Amino acid sequence: xxxxxxxxxxxxxxxxxxxxxxxxxxxxxxxxxxxxxxxxxxxxxxxxxxxxxxxxxxxxxxxxxxxxxxxxxxxxxxxxxxxxxxxxxxxxxxxxxxxxxxxxxxxxxxxxxxxxxxxxxxxxxxxxxxxxxxxxxxxxxxxxxxxxxxxxxxxxxxxxxxxxxxxxxxxxxxxxxxxxxxxxxxxxxxxxxxxxxxxxxxxxxxxxxxxxxxxxxxxxxxxxxxxxxxxxxxxxxxxxxxxxxxxx
Amino acid sequence: xxxxxxxxxxxxxxxxxxxxxxxxxxxxxxxxxxxxxxxxxxxxxxxxxxxxxxxxxxxxxxxxxxxxxxxxxxxxxxxxxxxxxxxxxxxxxxxxxxxxxxxxxxxxxxxxxxxxxxxxxxxxxxxxxxxxxxxxxxxxxxxxxxxxxxxxxxxxxxxxxxxxxxxxxxxxxxxxxxxxxxxxxxxxxxxxxxxxxxxxxxxxxxxxxxxxxxxxxxxxxxxxxxxxxxxxxxxxxxxxxxxxxxxx
DNA sequence: CGTGTTTTTGACTTCAGTCAATTAAAGTGG
DNA sequence: CCACTTTAATTGACTGAAGTCAAAAACACG
Numbered sequence: 001x002x003x004x005x006x007x008x009x010x011x012x013x014x015x016x017x018x019x020x021x022x023x024x025x026x027x028x029x030x031x032x033x034x035x036x037x038x039x040x041x042x043x044x045x046x047x048x049x050x051x052x053x054x055x056x057x058x059x060x061x062x063x064x065x066x067x068x069x070x071x072x073x074x075x076x077x078x079x080x081x082x083x084x085x086x087x088x089x090x091x092x093x094x095x096x097x098x099x100x101x102x103x104x105x106x107x108x109x110x111x112x113x114x115x116x117x118x119x120x121x122x123x124x125x126x127x128x129x130x131x132x133x134x135x136x137x138x139x140x141x142x143x144x145x146x147x148x149x150x151x152x153x154x155x156x157x158x159x160x161x162x163x164x165x166x167x168x169x170x171x172x173x174x175x176x177x178x179x180x181x182x183x184x185x186x187x188x189x190x191x192x193x194x195x196x197x198x199x200x201x202x203x204x205x206x207x208x209x210x211x212x213x214x215x216x217x218x219x220x221x222x223x224x225x226x227x228x229x230x231x232x233x234x235x236x237x238x239x240x241x242x243x244x245x246x247x248x
Numbered sequence: 249x250x251x252x253x254x255x256x257x258x259x260x261x262x263x264x265x266x267x268x269x270x271x272x273x274x275x276x277x278x279x280x281x282x283x284x285x286x287x288x289x290x291x292x293x294x295x296x297x298x299x300x301x302x303x304x305x306x307x308x309x310x311x312x313x314x315x316x317x318x319x320x321x322x323x324x325x326x327x328x329x330x331x332x333x334x335x336x337x338x339x340x341x342x343x344x345x346x347x348x349x350x351x352x353x354x355x356x357x358x359x360x361x362x363x364x365x366x367x368x369x370x371x372x373x374x375x376x377x378x379x380x381x382x383x384x385x386x387x388x389x390x391x392x393x394x395x396x397x398x399x400x401x402x403x404x405x406x407x408x409x410x411x412x413x414x415x416x417x418x419x420x421x422x423x424x425x426x427x428x429x430x431x432x433x434x435x436x437x438x439x440x441x442x443x444x445x446x447x448x449x450x451x452x453x454x455x456x457x458x459x460x461x462x463x464x465x466x467x468x469x470x471x472x473x474x475x476x477x478x479x480x481x482x483x484x485x486x487x488x489x490x491x492x493x494x495x496x
Numbered sequence: 497c498g499t500g501t502t503t504t505t506g507a508c509t510t511c512a513g514t515c516a517a518t519t520a521a522a523g524t525g526g
Numbered sequence: 527c528c529a530c531t532t533t534a535a536t537t538g539a540c541t542g543a544a545g546t547c548a549a550a551a552a553c554a555c556g
Contacts, residue, residue: 139345150319201536237345
């Protein structure tokens with residue numbers, strides 16, 4: 001019961017970064033039953049309309065959450081990276097309202113939703129930490145509505161690049177000035193509500209203007225400040241915790 | 249302590265509709281300290297960057313939550329009506345990431361955030377109900393991202409009309425076939441990521457096509473099914489509870 | 497009634513989409 | 527390691543949905 005399950009240590013670290021946890025809280029988190037699996041792109045975690053039974057913790061790789069509209073177009077509504085919880089949302093609601101799918105090969109720890117619900121209310125500290133995760137996720141959704149609704153192509157793409165760079169750095173996975181972006185231009189398009197063709201032109205323009213320099217599927221940010229300005233990016237909506245702003 | 253505060257009865261009803269509450273739960277909810285106030289358009293509840301100290305329960309009227317982007321454009325990210333909680337989000341996070349403002353004159357009960365946090369974890373039933381509210385709100389955000397990102401003008405506007413009509417009916421405030429929509433075309437535009445001019449043309453087209461019939465600021469839905477089809481609207485994302493789909 | 501919104505209309509612009517072809521990269525199997 | 531296939535990125539020409547600007551009409555209201 002109380003034994004160590006190293007797979008859940010990233011989860012513990014994540015929760016503890018926002019709310020102080022005592023020894024019992026930590027033990028309870030690490031004792032959560034779980035199964036580790038590796039998924040490939042196309043192997044959905046959950047599909048819209050299904051019942052989600054597990055919540056997933058990303059151990060490596062990237063995951064997207066998306067919706068399909070009437071005409072068949074896809075809109076990505078969230079991107080998750082190592083250390084993120086994927087789908088506290090679907091897994092707490094009765095029926096999934098969107099699809100969840102790996103973007104890259106992804107190692108994931110699945111935790112049964114009932115266990116998570118239980119620990120959430122049995123251990124208020126853990127509950128507050130989970131609540132916080134949900135709230136920050138909500139904040140990101142709001143920012144995305146604004147991004148897609150009221151920014152032009154260049155701003156949208158720049159904003160997405162900033163968000164991913166910032167989150168990667170905040171998670172200790174990369175530096176904002178040089179990170180891997182494992183998304184095709186098609187996928188970027190579906191995240192920012194544009195066409196792949198237009199995303200291509202926009203990325204090339206950012207490059208030409210010296211804000212970024214791309215090589216295959218990684219992005220080097222040549223000038224973070226200018227990119228952030230171009231994307232109207234401010235990290236406030238990510239509700240950063242302890243660490244101050246990442247090195248620019 | 250345990251005495252009745254009739255103002256919070258809508259809150260109790262709302263919570264009880266999703267999770268069974270026992271007598272103590274109910275008493276605790278009704279005993280929450282609160283202050284009732286009436287706000288007018290322009291009197292913000294909270295502004296981005298401020299610290300929210302209270303959570304608001306709508307007793308009457310409409311409220312919007314919005315963000316302002318670099319170029320000064322506004323994006324509405326949520327609309328709230330009688331019976332809704334406004335801003336569990338801002339009030340649980342340290343710093344507000346968006347603005348909250350009445351759309352019409354609005355009567356509101358303010359509950360201190362600490363009280364709400366406390367009851368959330370002291371009374372798991374209440375906690376689950378609040379969690380559910382948050383999750384459904386999150387689902388609506390996701391739908392809005394898809395609406396603004398991947399639907400054209402007609403679909404967006406029709407979808408918004410359907411959402412509002414459906415929610416009003418679900419809350420027992422109106423029928424989907426005839427409800428008051430207290431938004432100017434400017435505000436509708438800011439909710440769906442279009443221009444007021446284009447919203448005007450779109451609304452007129454819906455009218456001309458016999459899906460709606462407008463008079464000043466109320467909407468009569470002439471053909472709910474066609475409007476729902478035009479807006480790619482399905483109530484799944486609202487995670488309706490007990491009552492089946494509203495009368496069409 | 498006059499004044500300030502809000503809605504409506506028209507003419508014109510533009511950003512982003514569409515279609516289609518080309519090039520480049522990444523695998524795959526022999 | 528090289529043809530062979532597939533997927534992704536790039537480019538160009540053209541289209542179109544939505545934006546812009548500006549003015550007129552219709553309301554709302556003190």
